[in-house]
Amino acid sequence: MRLIHLSSVFPLLLASVFVAPVFAQDPPSEETINFFARNCASCHTIGGGRLTGPDLAGLTERRDSDWITQFLIDPKGTIDAGGEYEQRILAESRGVYMPPVPGMNAALAGKLIALIEQEEQKEKSQFAGVQVSDRPLTAADVKKGRELFLGALDFESGAPACVSCHTSASIGGFGGGNLGPDLTAVYSRLEGRTALGAWLSSPPSETMKPLFADHPIESDEVLALVAFFGDEAASGLEQSESQSLPFLLMGLGLAATLLVIFDLVWRNRFRGVRRSLIQEARNA
């Protein structure tokens, strides 16, 4: 076991030996800063408190860089194979694993660790948190959020409406899509306005990231959606009822109707020579 463990970590150790000294001295490149902004900042701040994921200030004091590198490369594997600390951070995230980060490798992890170390020493990091306005939310915001959710109102960037893949309890009918999770309780699940707003500003999930990378949600739209989700959460419902069965039954009903129509349209279809001769003889 010990041998296997060492051999799997060795390449990472080797990489960090080469990478760490280089980036500890140099300021983080624009590329690294952009990477952090696009992939990390929607769930993590540096010194701005917890969002969906933990505040990364002081990370290198809590864990060594080998652990961080391994975690970045395989978040779920590291948590599952880990001990008390790993279980605690999973519990703090309400059992949600960090999604795998596309393009992550030991070299990039080293750059990100260096960036975090430099940012946490600043008085106020540029990643102290996405600023979601704290003005009071109104009924007009809820209405706008609802329209954005359903797609009745387009996102300015041309991003797709939430309802394509998500449902929520109040939208009625057969609900929204279920490719993504039910969003009825997302406001309380992400613990309110700040984390939800940050999440929406740059959706980090594997499915949403490619769609929203070039079509971000504008800050006033984020606020409207937060208002809508806040209103949904106030209903006290955990999730909407599944509508798969009534949908399937309606589909089956339509199919049966179509088969009856085919039989009627082609009621004089050719069924065979002999059969009709016998029928005629019997009728005579």
Add this chain to the structure above:
Amino acid sequence: MNDFFLFAVLPYVSLVLFFIVTIRRYISTAFSYSSLSSQFLENRQHFWGSVPFHYGILVVLGGHLGAFLIPRSLLWWNSVPVRLVALEVTGMGFAVITLVGLVMIIIRRFANNKVRVVTTISDWIIYALLLVQVASGLMVAVYHGWGSSWFATNMTPWLRSLLFFSPDVSFVAPLPFLAKLHIVNAFLLIGFFPFTRLVHVLVVPNHYLWRRTQLVRWNWDRKTIRSPD
């Protein structure tokens, strides 16, 4: 198998096969472009197989094509829940008759001796592929709705990226297993298509959709043809 192979290599392999072999087959043996109908051999089960299958698949394929060509219009249509449900139920209804027809076709091929004799290996393979395709599509519709919307948001950008020769698998990589199965099987079908009777799709006269069924009369004397000399 990794996503890159399945969603950035396999589609091109299938499409290259599709174009080269269909064209080559048309040039070398144009008369092999036929559905090889077995309606003469059995025509009662044939009606309940062929008719629902063909009308079903035409509407369902039309829906897929629409989501690819006019995704914005589709998302606009789906922005009113009643319209979304109407579209999805219509798709589901036609998908169910496609499956009913296909199952009837397969049962007929097994159960009828005359028809089984004229059924080739490539027919069995194409039936298996079609069954996986239609069944997986129906399951996606039930378990991962609303496909008409997320096809337009996730599938269309991926298909466009294929079309412009810069495949971006990140749009499809996170999709659930059933959806991936449906996509991969679709490209297996496209790749296998030119080797099968499905090529009739490319030459079908459109008036087949509304013309009356043909009545075939044998133009020979049965008594003489049955006599040994």
